[in-house]
Amino acid sequence: MNSHPFDQALRLQHSDLRVGQFSGQTSSDYWNMVGPFGGATAAIVLQSVLQHPDLLGVPVALTVNFAAALEAGEFEVQATPVRTNRSTQHWTVHITQNGAINTTATAFTAARRETWGASDAPMPQAPRPSDVERMSIGPHGVAWLAQYEMRPISGSIPSVWDGSGSHSESRLWLRDAQARPLDYTSLMAMSDMFYPRVWLRRATVVPAGTVSITTYFHADAAQIAKVGSGYLLGQAHGQRFNNGYFDQSAHLWSEAGDLLATSNQIVYYKE
Template identity: 60%
Template sequence: MPLHPFDEATALETAGEHTWQGRTSPAYGNMVGPFGGITAAQALSAVLRHPQRQGEPVALTVNFAAPLEDGPFEAIARPARTNRSTQHWQLELRQQGQAVLTGTAFTALRRDTWGADEHTMPSAPRAAEIPLPTARKRVEWVNRYEMRFIDGGFPEHWDGRDTGSSRTRLWVRDAPARPLDHASLTALSDVFFPRVWRRRATLVPIGTVSMTVYFHADAAQLAEVADGYLLGQAQAQVFRAGYFDQSAQLWTEGGTLLATTHQVVYYKE
């Protein structure tokens, strides 16, 4: 049985202590280089494969230091400190001997405690009630996801008008459907197109500089989701001086918050 495109893209081969060899995947190609979400997932995959890993991902931060070129790369995941129930990681992707991504990760042994969700899932029609977009897809990575926009989809007209809001809500999952895990949840956290495009209806040049994902579920909880849809919501906070930040949340169909994410994006007028 052939590998899912996501598993092919995140495959890594051991290349020494704390080091793996990977390569970009044309299946996740973006306008320039690969889709940032798959690159973040590749960095996390090095942690997930590490024989010294303790616990499961709680937080991941990646900083895109330079564009990743199509081709091979070196992934480095080094445990910086291991405590009794937590572990802190230093991450790096390198090409031609130079860093193209730096980052950190935090893994931990989770335990049962009191809990509550304050950020509850917004009401929304079921995924099956939302039609798939029929517009031509501009980049290849979009074909790797089934995205059913509830509101805040791509502007109907790229006419430069201020739409008044950058919010998007959609149902999303891998295409073809794939059981959810921490690596794929990382990539799904970046499926929201740049908020400045939604707010301004203009395809200005952009580039994510830094992205953080907080994981609120362990592997067993993600396995319960299987290949179901996630409800995603994203919105910017401020656009100013060439940068904006956007926050997003991903819930299960039953309303469990699985991940929250925040990123800072460069844009050019």
């Protein structure tokens, strides 16, 4: 049994009653303000697909919609392959607690093959991880931050909330605080590691929360395995803030400069 906190949080029991139905338990190690860290919830969704006996291929895309926060305690996940072709598979997934759905998702998996490839999003210049100071543990009640080692390069959370923000871009090195080889589930979680861009853009504390996130996996399993427990370089920025919602994008590169994943999410905010 793997004792890493992330693997504990992802542990699912397959039901004997229905194929693709799993039960799990929320983890206090990945708790956020009012529920689990969204990246951990999204990783649970992906885990249900990866544990499904009918899985074809590897993850290519995952969209997770947070209809409501999970409460502390038990939950159920249902993963269903709604269409399987020769080399691709489409999924729907939902999480329920006490008979109510709080998370919905769609996933796309495929049997990838070697083809021509290129990247038009090169890794930006950055100092070595060892040359960047590690971020201290976050505020009380946000336990999930302690599960990651983050070394901010630019765009840290404002130290003064005076409304003087002028941009929304952050850049940092990150990895699991307790060494763990990277895989698709941890890559999914790390794609949601960036705090709401509205806080940086405005330098003002406002309520905000992700409504939906889509992550695209650009690396195959072998490329992800090459990363091991090394650092990822993450970069995120907002794009349009308007009428209570904004979108923000994120990129994750390996230390070797390979673009591993990108994500886009829509975030709710209040004045």
